[in-house]
Amino acid sequence: MSIQLKNISYTYMAKTPYEHLALDDVSLTIPEGKITAIAGHTGSGKSTLIQHFNGLLKPDSGTVLVDDVDIGTKSTAAKQARRKVGVAFQYPEYQLFEETIALDIAFGPKNMGCTPEEIQDRVKYAMEFVNLDYDKYAERSPFQLSGGQKRRAAIAGILALKPKYLVLDEPTAGLDPSGRQYLMERFMRLHREEGTTIVLISHNMDNIASYADNVVILSKGKVLLQDTPEEVFRNEEAIKAAGLDLPEIKVILNELVSAGLDIDNRSYTMNKAVAEILEGLRRQGRC
Numbered sequence: 001m002s003i004q005l006k007n008i009s010y011t012y013m014a015k016t017p018y019e020h021l022a023l024d025d026v027s028l029t030i031p032e033g034k035i036t037a038i039a040g041h042t043g044s045g046k047s048t049l050i051q052h053f054n055g056l057l058k059p060d061s062g063t064v065l066v067d068d069v070d071i072g073t074k075s076t077a078a079k080q081a082r083r084k085v086g087v088a089f090q091y092p093e094y095q096l097f098e099e100t101i102a103l104d105i106a107f108g109p110k111n112m113g114c115t116p117e118e119i120q121d122r123v124k125y126a127m128e129f130v131n132l133d134y135d136k137y138a139e140r141s142p143f144q145l146s147g148g149q150k151r152r153a154a155i156a157g158i159l160a161l162k163p164k165y166l167v168l169d170e171p172t173a174g175l176d177p178s179g180r181q182y183l184m185e186r187f188m189r190l191h192r193e194e195g196t197t198i199v200l201i202s203h204n205m206d207n208i209a210s211y212a213d214n215v216v217i218l219s220k221g222k223v224l225l226q227d228t229p230e231e232v233f234r235n236e237e238a239i240k241a242a243g244l245d246l247p248e249i250k251v252i253l254n255e256l257v258s259a260g261l262d263i264d265n266r267s268y269t270m271n272k273a274v275a276e277i278l279e280g281l282r283r284q285g286r287c
């Protein structure tokens with residue numbers, strides 16, 4: 001099972017002087033049960049792309065399949081398939097509109113027809129997940145929150161839907177380092193314990209290297225690379241051409257290789273890289 005995009009193109013403000021082709025014949029697969037990261041320079045089409053995953057945007061051409069169901073039709077099956085995908089927007093302001101935070105988070109479960117008890121449970125679960133204290137924040141207006149709190153409230157609204165595919169557009173932007181780490185660890189736990197498929201848009205290549213099973217690199221509305229992190233990060237020239245950085249650990253390994261250390265520079269996580277460096281030093285009798 002998967003989300004599959006087949007030959008998707010999307011143009012903003014078509015037939016006006018501001019016409020802009022944001023997605024150009026994009027085909028990709030988001031496999032169930034994995035963590036897929038999507039990266040790309042600003043304006044490359046990432047946010048436009050993920051809004052196609054649950055039909056928020058309709059493509060000019062091409063098909064989106066969620067678990068083999070074409071979501072672009074009016075059928076009940078299409079509606080059910082769209083509901084499997086929860087998308088947390090890049091700018092949480094666009095997602096928060098109710099009077100209180102609790103009502104905002106309850107909006108989705110209510111629409112799904114959950115019982116009042118189930119709604120209450122989901123609101124509490126989602127607020128606890130994003131580390132927003134229920135007693136303190138449930139009755140506050142979302143507009144009284146700081147930027148980081150708004151982001152967490154918006155993510156809670158999506159978590160309350162308990163989607164099979166959880167799509168997060170820059171979920172940790174605007175959070176402090178401890179908030180960022182807390183949230184990423186909670187997402188990983190959700191993935192491990194509930195099997196939730198996660199799609200993560202991120203500019204942070206170190207995060208991508210640490211967490212992703214698959215990586216999609218977008219450039220100017222096209223898929224440039226789509227593979228495992230190891231294969232993607234091997235394409236250093238393509239990554240640089242797309243205006244992205246390599247994970248820092250790759251940069252360090254490359255420096256060490258240029259300085260004459262005989263090691264394999266394909267590792268992209270800290271643990272593997274440290275082991276590789278130590279092994280290289282031992283081989284050369286330096287430790």
Ligand SMILES: Nc1ncnc2c1ncn2[C@@H]1O[C@H](COP(=O)(O)OP(=O)(O)OP(=O)(O)O)[C@@H](O)[C@H]1O
Nearest residue numbers: 012013020022040041042043044045046047048049
């Ligand atoms: N509502 C809109 N109307 C017109 N053009 C838009 C609109 N939204 C996005 N675009 C344009 O479409 C292109 C892709 O935008 P998109 O927001 O998908 O990029 P992105 O990869 O998410 O960028 P960022 O990293 O800055 O979030 C950009 O050139 C952008 O200017």
Ligand SMILES: [Mg+2]
Nearest residue numbers: 046047048090
């Ligand atoms: Mg974006």
